[in-house]
Amino acid sequence: xxxxxxxxxxxxxxxxxxxxxxxxxxxxxxxxxxxxxxxxxxxxxxxxxxxxxxxxxxxxxxxxxxxxxxxxxxxxxxxxxxxxxxxxxxxxxxxxxxxxxxxxxxxxxxxxxxxxxxxxxxxxxxxxxxxxxxxxxxxxxxxxxxxxxxxxxxxxxxxxxxxxxxxxxxxxxxxxxxxxxxxxxxxxxxxxxxxxxxxxxxxxxxxxxxxxxxxxxxxxxxxxxxxxxxxxxxxxxxxxxxxxxxxxxxxxxxxxxxxxxxxxxxxxxxxxxxxxxxxxxxxxxxxxxxxxxxxxxxxxxxxxxxxxxxxxxxxxxxxxxxxxxxxxxxxxxxxxxxxxxxxxxxx
Numbered sequence: 001x002x003x004x005x006x007x008x009x010x011x012x013x014x015x016x017x018x019x020x021x022x023x024x025x026x027x028x029x030x031x032x033x034x035x036x037x038x039x040x041x042x043x044x045x046x047x048x049x050x051x052x053x054x055x056x057x058x059x060x061x062x063x064x065x066x067x068x069x070x071x072x073x074x075x076x077x078x079x080x081x082x083x084x085x086x087x088x089x090x091x092x093x094x095x096x097x098x099x100x101x102x103x104x105x106x107x108x109x110x111x112x113x114x115x116x117x118x119x120x121x122x123x124x125x126x127x128x129x130x131x132x133x134x135x136x137x138x139x140x141x142x143x144x145x146x147x148x149x150x151x152x153x154x155x156x157x158x159x160x161x162x163x164x165x166x167x168x169x170x171x172x173x174x175x176x177x178x179x180x181x182x183x184x185x186x187x188x189x190x191x192x193x194x195x196x197x198x199x200x201x202x203x204x205x206x207x208x209x210x211x212x213x214x215x216x217x218x219x220x221x222x223x224x225x226x227x228x229x230x231x232x233x234x235x236x237x238x239x240x241x242x243x244x245x246x247x248x249x250x251x252x253x254x255x256x257x258x259x260x261x262x263x264x265x266x267x268x269x270x271x272x273x274x275x276x277x278x279x280x281x282x283x284x285x286x287x288x289x290x291x292x293x294x295x296x297x298x299x300x301x302x303x304x305x306x307x308x309x310x311x312x313x314x315x316x317x318x319x320x321x322x323x324x325x326x327x328x329x330x331x332x333x334x335x336x337x338x339x340x341x342x343x344x345x346x347x
Contacts, residue, residue, distance in 0.1 A: 010050065010243055017043055018056055018239055019157035024166030025058045025202050025235025035162045057238045060198035061151070061327050064114065066232045068184040069192075071121055072098065072114045074280070074287065076107035076318075078137040084108045090131035092324040096124055100325045103251065105318035107139070110251060141253075141287060143278035147269035150276055150289070150327075151234035155244055168228060185230070190215060190223045195233055198224075199328060202235045238326050246273075246291035248298060249320040252306065253284040260311025261285055271305055284316070295319075 016036040024031065033043040050056040064070045079087045084102060091100045091111050099112035115121035125140065154163055187195065193213050198204060206224065210217040227233035241249050256264045261279055265286055269277045276289035292301060298317065306315050323331050 009053075010055065013038055013042075014046055014050060015157055015244055017046055018050070018237060018244065019155040020162060020166060021047070021056070021058055021237040022153065022155055022239075023158070023163050024168065025060075025151075025237050027166045031166055035158055035166065055239065055243065057329055058202035059200065059236050059238060059327050059329055060195060060202040061234050061236055062187075062195050062227075063146075063232045063234070066184050066230075068186040069195075070114045070116055071118055072112055072143065073121055073125065074141045074143060075111045075113060075125070076139040076141065077109040077111055077135055078106075079108040080134050080136055083134045087131045087134040088322075088324050090134065092330065094130045096120075097130075097325060098328050099323075101251075101323045102321045103318040104321060105316065107318055110318065140282070141284055142281045143287065144281060145265075145279040147265040147277040147279070148274060149234065151236050153275045154272070156272055157244065168231075187227075188223065190219055191227055194220055194223045195227060198233070198235075236327055238329055238331065240331075241291045245293055248292040248295045249323075250290055250292075250298070251318045251320070252286075252288045252290055253316040253318070254286040254288070254306070254309070255283060255313040255315070256286050256309065257311030257313060258285070264309040264311055267309060268305070273301075 013036060017032060017038075020027070020032045020035045029040045029044055033040045036043050038046075047056065062069050064072060077087070077091075088100055088102050088109055091097050091109065094113075096113050096115055097111055098114045099110070101110050102108065103110055113121065113124055115124055125138075129135065129138075190213075193215075194209060197209055197212055204212075206217055206221050209224075210220045213220060224233075241247075252268075254264070265277060265279055268274055268286070268288060271290075273290045273292050274288055275291060278287055279285060280287045290301075292298065302315070302317070306312060325331060
């Protein structure tokens with residue numbers, strides 16, 4: 001994704017629509033229109049135009065650890081000199097890659113692999129790694145507990161009442177949940193089918209879902225309701241943060257004293273710029289994905305936000321230069337055609 005880019009033809013109404021969808025990706029158009037301040041017809045037309053241009057997508061994602069749907073590994077990758085973009089495209093084309101970004105710092109790429117089980121993950125990382133001839137080094141970081149996720153992020157472009165009105169009641173921040181250590185509940189066949197179909201289009205109507213899956217509307221509706229009531233299916237609005245006024249997108253890699261990790265995670269999760277934050281294994285035991293209005297804001301952020309975390313030992317920041325794939329979805333980088341064509345792959 002490019003940062004500090006032009007508006008690319010979107011205006012404040014478009015941004016309010018996107019902000020409303022970020023809060024409730026599957027909220028009724030009437031509710032989206034209310035908070036965007038326009039008619040339903042106008043809002044639907046604007047959204048379709050943004051979607052047709054590849055600037056906005058609403059997709060559904062499952063919480064893997066709560067649904068026994070797979071296991072993930074975040075990998076920091078060093079590429080051969082001058083081959084980073086080529087490697088990024090190779091990895092984006094891999095069906096088991098959920099996310100890939102080109103970054104600055106000690107790593108050249110950050111990649112999120114998702115496998116069916118631990119055996120497949122081991123084969124993927126150690127014997128069948130895509131683009132292995134373009135890689136000079138890797139570092140695996142396993143997320144072990146979520147503090148917050150992109151589905152919980154609020155752009156801040158709408159009043160707080162919009163969050164209360166649009167966000168599903170089941171979507172409590174992970175660090176606020178009770179029973180976080182309960183055993184995962186595997187999905188039924190119809191639940192898996194519904195989740196898979198909504199990965200491509202999170203706003204697909206139940207009637208269209210039923211036709212696509214060859215099932216009755218009532219069975220599809222009940223499956224969708226079960227998934228959302230359990231809070232394991234999230235609806236995400238994918239958009240270049242720069243289009244919403246966030247020029248700085250980056251990941252934080254933090255080493256925190258183990259007995260202060262929970263307190264530090266809860267504190268950082270509440271920061272308005274934190275999109276994702278997880279406790280992890282390895283030398284970095286707290287990893288986050290963050291956005292800020294300007295890169296210059298990083299100066300105060302490192303001192304006033306990271307520096308204030310309890311038990312902080314060390315920190316590292318990797319700035320995003322481009323994101324080729326997010327939530328299994330190829331991303332368009334406005335103004336950067338060289339990065340915009342990451343081939344689609346479904347897992």
